[in-house]
Amino acid sequence: MLVGASVIFGFVMVLLVLAFRKHDDAPRERLWIVKLGLVFPIAVLLALLAYGLFVGERLLPRQGADVVSVKAEGRMWAWRFSYADVEGRTTQGVLHIPAGVPVDVAVTSVDVVHSFWVPRLAGKLDAIPGHVNVLRIEADEPGTYHGRSAEFSGEGYDQFAFTVVAHDDAEWRSFLAGEIE
């Protein structure tokens, strides 16, 4: 996108500069308005739109057998996570997930609007009181990922962060067994 944008920008700037040279052009409404003004943007935009939809569709949560479900509940200013695989298990500020497995995070809020965002795992999804939104994330490698709340939520917003820990198989089993806090 950056390359495409730069090319278009450069093209427009060249046209602008050329307007200042000495010339005797007849006014050519068709060229400027129909070809450059209408056809050119429509062609570029259609291509971009199709690409965006294709990528967006791939990022959507699909039903699958081995999807792990967790729940993220935002409040001012902490996240509480609970796990479908272990009844009653909750963690505060740290979300544990298995690596290499798709995870559906059911995002909601108990007070104001927050947004669940782990930049390296997926895009943002808002936590809205009364609604539950599902975000699909997947960590390819075990490790620690930083997460932030990305919707302004008043005074504690600056420091409103959390961590996602992706475990390998063995660690994930011991987490489920309650051996990791």
Added chain:
Amino acid sequence: MKALERHRRMTETWASDPGFKGWFSTVSHTDLGRMFLVTAFFFFLVGGILAMLIRAQLATPHSAFAGPEIYNQLFTMHGTIMMFLFAIPTFEGLAVYLLPKMLGTRDLAFPRLTAYGYWCYVFGGSMLLFSMLFGIAPDGGWFMYPPLTGPLYSPGINTDFWLIGITFVEISAIAAAAEITVSILKYRAPGMSLDKMPIFAWYALVTALMILTGFPPLILGSVLLEVERAFGLPFFQAELGGDSLLWQHLFWLFGHPEVYIIFLPAAGVISTVLPVMCRTTLLGYGWIVAAAVALAFLSFGLWVHHMFTTGIPHMGLAFFSAASTLVAVPTGVQIFAWIGTMWKGRPDLRLPMLHILGFFITFVIGGLTGVMVAVVPFDWQAHDTAFVTAHLHYVLFGGFVFPILAGLYYWLPHFTGRLRFFRLGELAFVLIFVGFHVTFLAMHWVGLLGQRRRISTYQPEDGWTVINLISSIGGFVVALGIGIVIIEVILHAVAARRSARNPWGAGSLEWAMLTPAPAYNFASLPHVTSRNPLADNPDLAVELAQGKGYLAAPSRWRETLTVEVASGKPDYHVIYPGNTRLPIVMSAVTGIFFLSLLVKFYWTVPVAVIGVAVLAWRWVWELGRKDDLPAQSIGHDVELPNTVAVDHAPGWWGSLFLLTANATFFGSLIFGFAFLWTVAPGWPPPVWFEPSAIELGLGILGGLVAVVAMRLALRANDRARSPLPMLGVAFAGTLAVAAACGLLMLRTPAPAEHAYGATLLVMGGYGLFHAALVSLMVVFLIARVSRGFTSPVRRAEFPIVVLWTDYLALVGAFTLLAAHLTGYLA
């Protein structure tokens, strides 16, 4: 009569009161346009100082300059002031000042309304300034998302300042928009058909119509949120059947068109100034008009792109993503038409042209990053980061501030009658341009590195320190440039050389007059036969001053004429009201109403409402006359009837567009009701409304009776019979609607406990208010008839009340059906 003699006598009729006292009683569009612009520029400086404070805070990590409590007020007020108190009023000021001059007439349609809108803006803006000085300014972001701004999480008065102050300011936007629309459609020089209008008028027309349909959703949202805060009716609380998403929809239904409401006038300035700078005419006039109209329509279809991360289904996202990218097409048409114009002519690098080049470079980058964030997956990452902040500043600063600066330097000789002497503007341009790009290119970058919007500080480990420092330095360079602009404008006003008429060699009518502009604009009105009348006839200014146009005879009235909408053929003769303090008094009393709500001094609310009603009564009463005015000669053997003697007087047109805004408000309310019903959690409500066929019938029938009776009254008046009996029947009809709506409000089940009851209560209140308003209008008409202000000839007031009665019957029926039918269904 000599030109000088005519000038003196016209000035006597049209001049505002002398001295600064004249500011409070002036109704002249020239004065008020200048006052609007100066006030808006003042708010631009205030918003700019806030921006500098924000950049000072972010320049270093761990900054102790402002804590979150203060910082949240800073960025909330920066956005609020720039959007509502700078950008929109700047458009209003520019349109108020320029339009009558460009359209070849003497004032806008409703001079007193211009003044009323201006004072509402000043008083509403002052409320917000006051809150800032005392450290109790709004702090929930300029978008004010509940529940954060709801009673639970923002109990202080801060949020109320926003909701009430901004709603007060919106009155001026709605008033100006209705006025601008009527003025452009009706108040033009004879012969100026729609396709011969100056391009700026087209842009202003589209913008004004967008304000009329774009602002009501926000006003509704503000009313609902304030009612929730003040009286506990739960519109946005999920546990009581409300939904905070409703606010987001209402806000962005306004918020996205708002971007184009800001951009279109600036595009109008470019389309006006650019051809003059290139010594040619605009390429593709018709295409540009079509592009502006297309932008207006599209902009209402893409508010959801501000809500891509709220969990809306992907197909919905696809639709809005397509609409969002589509909006780049009409923008592209305009950009290439402008570049084509430059190719067609010979561009000169004079100062306005420099700013236009600044616009091109900045706006094209802003548009390209805009296309990027319209791509959904990209937005999921970039949303709410500094990247978006940077993008919107490219669009708004590039798309508004640069064109406005171009316009400022272009029309400065018109404001002052002088030419620039000190060449500071070029230096200022370089500083602003370079400083801007340093600031916001850096901000794009830091946004992609993950810096969120609206954080008050960050850690050194984040690695953003250097970029933020660079960005802050750029910001202060911009401030320096703006400072130099101010110095130059002041020097210009006091110490520059006198300018000849039409210093740029422009072809539009605003230059066919003395500068600074005389109070009456044109000593006689031109007959327009092309888009560039002054280019066709360079002696036009002199000929008009000599009285060779229409309405050349000085009179003790302020006179002008209106034209048929499409063809520009003259149709009515108009007499304007003179100087009066009524507007400022009425807006002060309106201010008492809003202030009482703000400080919860509820017993003064009805006092203020009655005060406004009394003043409004007087406002309308002052117009009109007790004798039939014969058709008036306007010169060149044309005679026109006066507006008291026509079916569609300016007041009728004004009502029509006011009702357009009003209907949008009502439509948003119905949308809110349907939205809560279908989307909000916590439905169905525990108790339904108890329906009553009698009340439903009473309200609908009452409305119908009023509609029919008003028509019969109008017909009776036309046939020289007394309209009083039928006016009495119409009055009874409006009372029946009022009773049905009042009963609905009384019997609404537990409005504080569920959004269902709360919404019904508001709808009932809306119906009741309109019933009261229309019954007051009918009483007014009865008083006018009894005092001899009407006759078969002087009939203009009847159709206006007919229009309002129709509207009442319609919204009354909708409201009652919505309440009673839902009761029956349950």
